[in-house]
Amino acid sequence: MNQIIESYLRDFCKEYGLEDLKKDKAFEYFVNFCIVSRLHSERFSIEDISIGGGGDNSIDGLAIMVNENLASSTEEINDFKKSIK
Numbered sequence: 001m002n003q004i005i006e007s008y009l010r011d012f013c014k015e016y017g018l019e020d021l022k023k024d025k026a027f028e029y030f031v032n033f034c035i036v037s038r039l040h041s042e043r044f045s046i047e048d049i050s051i052g053g054g055g056d057n058s059i060d061g062l063a064i065m066v067n068e069n070l071a072s073s074t075e076e077i078n079d080f081k082k083s084i085k
Contacts, residue, residue, distance in 0.1 A: 001027075016046060032061035036055045039063075040070045048072040 001009075001023075012030045013019050021029070029046045036049055040063075049072075052060035064071045066080040 005065045018046075025052070026061040032063075035061070036070065038063055040068070042070075043071065044070050 009023075009027060009030050012033065013021065013026050016029075016033075017028050018029060029050055032050050033046055036044065049061050050064045051062050051071075064077065066077060067084065070078075070079060071077045071080060
């Protein structure tokens with residue numbers, strides 16, 4: 001891994017308390033964070049958008065945005081639908 005990216009990854013893990021994760025899992029979290037944080041400026045749970053694991057067809061993350069809000073459950077999507085009409 002590139003030294004600069006590795007440095008960013010190390011800082012990211014330290015900030016979010018992920019130092020105990022294996023490097024490949026931490027990198028998945030880091031990439032998911034980088035992508036979603038460009039669209040959603042508020043703090044969010046990285047675990048909510050990270051879905052990597054066995055049998056996932058190589059999809060490591062999934063984020064659903066509703067009117068610039070990150071939805072992490074069906075209930076939240078339904079609440080957004082009600083408020084939008």
